Amino acid sequence: MRILVCAEEAPVPPFNGIRAPLAALIERLRSSNDVRVLAYRMSDQTGETTENMRILARPQTGAVKSATLFARSLVRRRPLRTDLLAATMAPALAQELGAFRPDVVHVTAGRLGALATSIGGRPSVLGALDAPHLNVDARADAASLVTRRLLRGEAARWRRFEARDWPRFGAVVVVSRDDADALRAVEPRIAVHVIPGGIEADRFAPSPHGAREPGRLVFHGVLDYAPNAEAARFLAREILPRVRARRPQAELVVVGRSPASNVRELERLDGVRIAADVPDVAEWLASASVYVCPMLSGTGIKNKLLEAMANELPCVVTPLALRGTSAKPGRDVLVGENAEELSAKILRLLDDHAFARGVGASAKAYVTSEHDWSAIARAYEALYRRLADRTLDDRAHHR
Numbered sequence: 001m002r003i004l005v006c007a008e009e010a011p012v013p014p015f016n017g018i019r020a021p022l023a024a025l026i027e028r029l030r031s032s033n034d035v036r037v038l039a040y041r042m043s044d045q046t047g048e049t050t051e052n053m054r055i056l057a058r059p060q061t062g063a064v065k066s067a068t069l070f071a072r073s074l075v076r077r078r079p080l081r082t083d084l085l086a087a088t089m090a091p092a093l094a095q096e097l098g099a100f101r102p103d104v105v106h107v108t109a110g111r112l113g114a115l116a117t118s119i120g121g122r123p124s125v126l127g128a129l130d131a132p133h134l135n136v137d138a139r140a141d142a143a144s145l146v147t148r149r150l151l152r153g154e155a156a157r158w159r160r161f162e163a164r165d166w167p168r169f170g171a172v173v174v175v176s177r178d179d180a181d182a183l184r185a186v187e188p189r190i191a192v193h194v195i196p197g198g199i200e201a202d203r204f205a206p207s208p209h210g211a212r213e214p215g216r217l218v219f220h221g222v223l224d225y226a227p228n229a230e231a232a233r234f235l236a237r238e239i240l241p242r243v244r245a246r247r248p249q250a251e252l253v254v255v256g257r258s259p260a261s262n263v264r265e266l267e268r269l270d271g272v273r274i275a276a277d278v279p280d281v282a283e284w285l286a287s288a289s290v291y292v293c294p295m296l297s298g299t300g301i302k303n304k305l306l307e308a309m310a311n312e313l314p315c316v317v318t319p320l321a322l323r324g325t326s327a328k329p330g331r332d333v334l335v336g337e338n339a340e341e342l343s344a345k346i347l348r349l350l351d352d353h354a355f356a357r358g359v360g361a362s363a364k365a366y367v368t369s370e371h372d373w374s375a376i377a378r379a380y381e382a383l384y385r386r387l388a389d390r391t392l393d394d395r396a397h398h399r
Contacts, residue, residue, distance in 0.1 A: 001033045001034070001384055002100060002101065002103045003029060003033050003034070003036070003103065004096055004104070005026060005036070005107075007022060007112075008109055008111055009022075009040060010037070010045055011023035011053075012049055014045065016222060016257070017303045019045075024198055025198065025380065027373075028376075029377050029380065029381070035052060036052050036054070036096065038089065038096055041057065041058060054092065059088045074153075077157055078160075079158050080154065080157075083114055087114075089112070093118050094118065097120070105122055105124045108128075108129070109127060109128060110126065110128040121391070123384065123388045124170050125169060126166060126173070128166070128172050128174055129179075130299040131183050133159045135298060136155040138226065138227055139151050139226045141297060142226050143226075159186050167187060167191070169191065170387040170391075171193050172191060172192050173195050174192060174193075176194065176299075176323045176324035178324075179323075180192045196325070196326075196371060197303060197371065197376075198376040199303065199306040199367055200373065201372070205312075205364075206286050207286055211287075213287050214350075215247055215249050215250040217240070217292050218254075218255060218284055218285060218290075218308075219252070219293065219294075219304075220256045220284065220308075221304045223263045224260040224263075225298075226297070227297045227298030228256070228298075229260045230297055231294050235294050236269055236272045237266075242343035243343050243347060243350075246347055247347065254266065255278055256275075258277070259274055282307075282311065286311060289356070291305075291315045292342070292346060293308070294316075294317065294318050294321070295317070298320070300324060301323065302324070305317060305333075306367055309327070309364060310364060310367045313363065314349045314363065315333045315363060316334045316336060317333050317336075318335070318336065325371075326370060327363070328366075331359070
């Protein structure tokens with residue numbers, strides 16, 4: 001098949017939770033399909049592109065332009081920058097549709113949903129991955145009063161955008177049933193499909209020569225993302241002190257890019273270290289005894305958790321962190337509802353090394369069997385084929 005991928009962030013380094021999964025999916029799809037990529041380059045991206053990749057400069061917005069866009073967003077009741085991103089990409093998309101003549105157009109992520117009108121009648125998939133309005137709601141919950149009111153308005157605009165634009169796609173893919181249910185509640189006409197997220201398990205496999213640091217807890221992610229920052233604060237302020245009351249030598253390392261100020265300040269606490277903008281997260285995972293993912297907000301699958309599981313780390317999580325997975329609590333991960341329960345699970349793993357190794361081995365086996373990118377690529381290919389066949393049937397019916 002000829003597959004045209006339109007992406008908000010080009011699948012080139014430095015990789016993050018958006019670019020790395022897309023790059024992995026494209027690599028698998030290219031093994032048996034002709035794949036062309038049309039994408040924006042973000043300001044931090046310097047990686048090389050391939051001959052089958054067309055990169056666009058992301059539209060820049062200064063103070064005046066941003067104010068204008070915000071006012072237009074309010075008047076049109078559209079999420080901020082969605083129409084600008086689609087309008088800027090639309091001319092290049094028209095050229096690709098004419099020259100490449102794709103069998104299916106795969107748009108990712110949800111912010112590019114306004115491209116639906118530029119795709120015409122071609123089979124199309126929106127790789128939304130989650131329900132964006134839930135993410136904005138989560139940010140609002142953690143914000144100050146004034147910011148909260150602004151974010152509530154943005155969440156309402158996202159719901160309207162999802163309801164009006166997303167039914168125009170042949171399929172909208174998310175990674176969890178919770179996100180699927182949230183989108184169906186907004187608009188039942190959205191053709192939602194659930195395909196789990198994937199992981200490059202080999203990349204995060206533990207080194208046979210590495211050593212776990214006794215008592216080291218690790219959490220990682222993009223640290224200016226509100227749900228990650230909230231989880232880091234909860235872990236450092238509420239969970240770690242309970243662990244250190246029994247294990248005074250226990251330490252927490254929070255690893256990731258662009259830590260917000262309220263994350264950086266956690267380093268003032270006893271036993272907390274911030275490892276910012278590290279070249280290789282896998283090295284820090286390999287040094288940990290326990291991985292803790294105490295998510296309190298956010299949507300979609302937590303790739304950070306899959307990476308830790310691939311490293312054979314025993315993981316302690318909140319129920320929200322398991323969204324988008326079928327990992328079995330008590331076998332593949334340990335689950336706690338609050339700081340008391342989470343700290344007790346952590347201490348059990350630190351006290352019982354054989355039990356910890358068993359949980360870690362089960363975590364690795366789960367990730368390898370359920371989140372392999374080759375299987376996920378096959379699920380996307382099957383969806384593409386169904387959409388393409390349906391389009392051919394519709395055209396034949398109307399002749």
